Amino acid sequence: GAGVSQSPSNKVTEKGKDVELRCDPISGHTALYWYRQSLGQGLEFLIYFQGNSAPDKSGLPSDRFSAERTGGSVSTLTIQRTQQEDSAVYLCASSFKSSGETQYFGPGTRLLVL
């Protein structure tokens, strides 16, 4: 079946602009995660959604970052007033449920802030 998909695959923007990144999880997966991967680094947790529960936003680096998940499926990560240090690969993952379930990753969105 289809895996996790993300769009766009690449995004170049100017400093100060807002960007929206989209994630389509695997159908039927109730848990959705956003991670950020800087060049040569491991993945850094950003935010987690589980069903209709309030999201765990503990990993968001600043209030310029926000995310929504509509209808328990598609999620959008928004970065307002982008800064150069926001440049990274933003990865989305989903799992059937949360605890103990394997997370499957999308291909990521490569964001470059000029």
Added chain:
Amino acid sequence: GQQLNQSPQSMFIQEGEDVSMNCTSSSIFNTWLWYKQEPGEGPVLLIALYKAGELTSNGRLTAQFGITRKDSFLNISASIPSDVGIYFCAGQLRGSARQLTFGSGTQLTVLP
């Protein structure tokens, strides 16, 4: 935040050699996972470990969940060129945390 110490950072090996990499932490994990990431792709799950002491194989790959729940290793036997990539360990903490904590990765290069 929580950290996983993954080593080595990079490895250059000859085709056919065996490879070993490991992760350690000061925290106790419920789950250990090993992912492989190739350029331009997201991480792909290789092996998942759910019980302390568990030893699991997937083809030429073998991984173990340390008995203390604070470490894990991944072995690759008889390496081939397509093993090239970055290997990440990841752990899910005990308790309410659901997100994965990742190691910094091991860049593997296989020389023909």
